[in-house]
Amino acid sequence: MTIECAQGRLPAIRPATAADLPACAVIINDYIDQTEWLSRTKSRDELAGFFTPELLQKRTVLVADVGGEIAAYVSVADGFLYAIYIAPGYRRSGLGKMLLDELKLQYPAQLELTVFELNVAARRFYEREGFHEVPERRDDDTEEGVPTLLMRWRSAA
Ligand SMILES: CC(C)(COP(=O)(O)OP(=O)(O)OC[C@H]1O[C@@H](n2cnc3c(N)ncnc32)[C@H](O)[C@@H]1OP(=O)(O)O)[C@@H](O)C(=O)NCCC(=O)NCCS
16 A cells, blocks of 8 residues: 655654654654653653663564655564654554564564553554454553553464
8 A cells, every 4th residue: 555644745654763763752642642641750851761772672663664754663672562642743644564574574473462441443444454452461560550451463364
């Protein structure tokens, strides 16, 4: 599928470089600030402090690059998806699916992630992309005070 972003430019999915990391930190920090039900457990600076070049040694980070602008990123290791965040102006244009499809190629057997129970939009998105909740892995005791659900995708093969 070829998608075009609102601005009419084609996104490129590529591995993140150290230079991309500050933009990734801004995307997740803005998401937290803009999400009413989600309380902040780390300051913007503390959270941005995780986006160092060492992160790229521990995890695979992919970005969606739209004409030089970082529109989205995912972070994954050992088939566990730690983060998928699309900047507000780029949501619901297929970028999340593009990034997940790339991860499914990299981890063809299985992918897992956790999602806040209150994040109805993301849960719908994951379900549409073939993820299912694993009820016994629900966590009611999170730092943020919002339960998380574990969701898993397994290849049909
Ligand atoms: C959830 C998220 C990753 C999905 O990525 P995306 O690029 O917006 O999703 P896509 O365009 O590939 O797919 C869109 C589909 O997902 C579902 N979806 C996404 N956002 C939705 C919303 N707000 N309400 C309902 N369904 C939604 C729908 O099925 C939608 O299809 P439609 O637009 O035809 O109805 C993205 O919206 C995002 O970054 N949200 C904020 C951060 C976040 O919640 N991250 C996940 C943390 S666990």
